[in-house]
Amino acid sequence: MTHSDALDPRELRAWIAFLAASHLLENRIEQQLKHDGGLTHPEFEVLVKLAMSDGRRLRMSDLAREVMVSKSRLTYQVTQLERDGLVRRTACDSDRRAVWAELTDRGREALEKVRPGHRRVVRENLIDLLTPEELEVLGEAFTRVAQRLSG
Structure with missing residues (x-):
């Protein structure tokens, strides 16, 4: 089968189910984050990456790679988070062109507020619906897909 061939019924079912599940789950997550903390999902991901990083900060270029968005998109998200006092940008001492994004105490509190939900x-909408074997297969499969798309 060449890459231009139509998807067979099994492939089409998998593709449509993936699209539906990913869109519906994304919408549910977005609703929860908005309701619990006024955050968008991309903003939440920025806060999580900063919280997990050394010193709760990352260079903007590294953060863009971590959250898999363009630098301009990240700049917009960080500007919104900075406006709300959740992130602070500071100059990098060792590289004048680089800028750090740092999680503030208020940002950490915002993250703690939305994380349980x-x-x-x-x-409720993914993990508990799958068997351990299905989780293993999905983890392996989507890791492979992500590596293809990011490499």
Whole structure:
């Protein structure tokens, strides 16, 4: 089969189910984050990456790679987060062209406020519906897809 061939029924079913599930789950997560903390999903991901990083900060270029968005899109998200006092930008001492994004105490508090609901939504609508074997297969499969798309 060449890459230009139409999807067979099994492939089409998998593709349509993936699209539906990913869109519906994304919408549910977005609703929960907005309701619990006034955050968008991309803003939440920025806060999570900063919280997990050394010193709760990353260079903007590294953060863009981590959250898989363009630098201009990240700049917009960080500007919104900075306006709300959740992130602060500072100059990098060792590289004048680089800028750090740093999670503030208020940002950490905002993250703590939305995380329980986020975990609940992910568990109820994905994790708890799958067997351990299915989770293993999905983890391996989507890791492979992500590596293809990011490489």
